[in-house]
Amino acid sequence: MWKKIGLIILTVVVVFFIATITVTILQKTKQPEVKKVAVAIDEDKALNHLSQSITFQTISYDDRTKINFKPYDEFLSFLEKTYPHVYDELDVKHINDYSVVFKWKGQSSDAPIGLMAHYDVVPVAKGTEKNWEQPPFSGIIDDKYVWGRGTLDDKVGVISILEAVNHLLAEGHKPAQDLYLLFGHDEEIGGDEGAAKIVAYLEKEGIHLRYVLDEGGVIVEDMMPGVSESIGVIGIAEKGSANATLTVEGSGGHSSQPKDVTTLGRLAHAISALEETQFPSDIQGPTKEMFTYVTPEMSFGYRYVFANQWLFKPIIKSILLDKPATAAVTRTTIAPTVLTAGDKTNILPEKATATINMRVIPGDTLDSLKKEIEKIIDDNQVQVHVEGEVASSVSKTDNAAFKEIQQAILATHDNTVTTPYIMIGGSDAKHYQDVADDTYRFLPIAMEKDGLERMHGTNERIEKQAFIDAISFYVTLIKNNMN
Missing domain, CATH: 3.30.70.360 (Alpha-Beta Plaits)
Structure with missing residues (x-):
């Protein structure tokens, strides 16, 4: 009897291990196959543009009466002078004075996509100025970094996108469908006067987007046990x-x-x-x-x-x-x-x-x-x-849009895997739920291990190569949507 019971137990254990190991072995990768791409960018010129953008103190305050909009005007003038080809070739509309919508006319009537960013920044906490290795609005470039408020959040997004579009215009490219660049000016205090007003404009014009891509997830190391590669986390909700x-x-x-x-x-x-x-x-x-x-x-x-x-x-x-x-x-x-x-x-x-x-x-x-x-x-x-506010809607991952973002990450960043995740902070993307099929949140930069602490804190900076790779990402993403 005991021998029979022991045999039954052994059989159950063997079946259990076979079943669980089979499930483990049958796990299939969800990373699309891509070819690595190299984008020939004038790196010094692009780095100087990012550096200059940091010097404009476009600071958002919860008390809007404290906001000095002169640097905002100066920043927008800087963009127009720095990217004349973009301003000549794309339709440009200012929303609520300080937010900007660019429309790059495509070759078909397919649903457009939108690339988002914002150029306002958080204040430097009083008393911490002395702790900065480089002044917070200096935009100093050294051997490895560009320093200053906005290098991570989120002038880097604005400048990377404009550099990518400028590069593609110079090469004579044209998107398959309309492409919108959507730049808000008050994301750090909720986006009610920036992103929300842009959305109202899009609704009025009857413009519905296939997807928008805003800041959010980044590429991080040592995020998940058992994964040696860096992980690019794409926010599908916040x-x-x-x-x-x-x-x-x-x-x-x-x-x-x-x-x-x-x-x-x-x-x-x-x-x-x-x-x-x-x-x-x-x-x-x-x-x-x-x-x-x-x-x-x-x-x-x-x-x-x-x-x-x-x-x-x-x-x-x-x-x-x-x-x-x-x-x-x-x-x-x-x-x-x-x-x-x-x-x-x-x-x-x-x-x-x-x-x-x-x-x-x-x-x-x-x-x-x-x-x-x-x-x-x-x-x-x-x-x-x-x-x-409750959480945003959850965007799809089994569609072409998510795969396009994955492909652009993997094509421009070595030793990286991609995954959806929920963003624990907020972004302007939440305003776009009614004018886009899906809203994604990913800033294509490889983040330093303490980068998230620097983002709204002391010594905000970005590695020069991370910025160049971000431009390559946007070039690749846009080209994937071209004929």
Whole structure:
């Protein structure tokens, strides 16, 4: 009897390993075959153009009354002087004074595509100027880098696209279908006066785009265990941004006679409960697709784990939740950011409020978030109000548009694989959902390991070769859409 049971167990184990290993072996790459291309660009000239663009202090402030628009005018004049061929050959329209739409007339009536970027930048945090190795608006070029605010976010996008179009015009190319260049001026503060106004113009003109490509994902190293190549992450959606306001009201009084639970204490307990519990996590949507693309490129051990998620999903989730950057792609995140209560040290506050910023994954709604918060807090004395934006729609990956972007990345960047992902920040692309079949988010630069910290922080810079490769990417992408 025991021998028979042992044989059954052995058989089950053997079948299990054969099945799981077969699934692992049958993982097929989702990377399209491409030929590497070399684009002959006047590199010094292009680098100087990027350098000059950085010197214009096109700074966006949340308080729009603080914005100095003189550098914006100067920057737009710089573009016109620097790219006269582009301005002569393409139709140019200024939207709301400072955003710009270029139309490059194509040879057919096929649905056009749009290449997006923005030229406003975030301020340099007060007191950090002395920490910059090069002045933040110097545009200094050294042996390896171009320095300054906008080299990563996102004058690099504007200049790369214009350099690519200028190059193709000089070679006599013409797109198969209309190509739009869509440059916003206030992305850093939401895009309501830039991208949103461009979209209103496109709607008025009856222009619908096959897809748009905005900034977003980049090419990064050491992103995924078991993958030795760099990974180009293409955003197919972006998380929404919503705020939950928690309010507790009660009696005040003198601090010498506090109740066991004060308004501020009750609020603190609610915040603590939210941070301890967090929203549910899952591997779904764009994150699930990301693993579908990356798993075939992994070393065998990791491929075995990720190819058999039905078995190893708890382990995978545990690994992802261990780091904030990867945890963020599995769930709506919770970040307490603002606390308001008393204003005198010896008076108990009658009202205490806290703002919880949430970055919302696809599928979560404002109503479902409110209910989940109330469930976690489990205190009817804490009033919850939620407002903001849910996640964007999710763009397709099984279409020609996504493959074209993949091909352009692989043709211009060595030792790289591509994958969809969900962008955890925001971009102007969210405004284009109603005027484009799909919205993608990818900035074609190989990012330094600490590049994301530099992007809105101190010592923003870009490697010179990364900028040149970005131009090559846009040249290749546009040529793929030419007859």
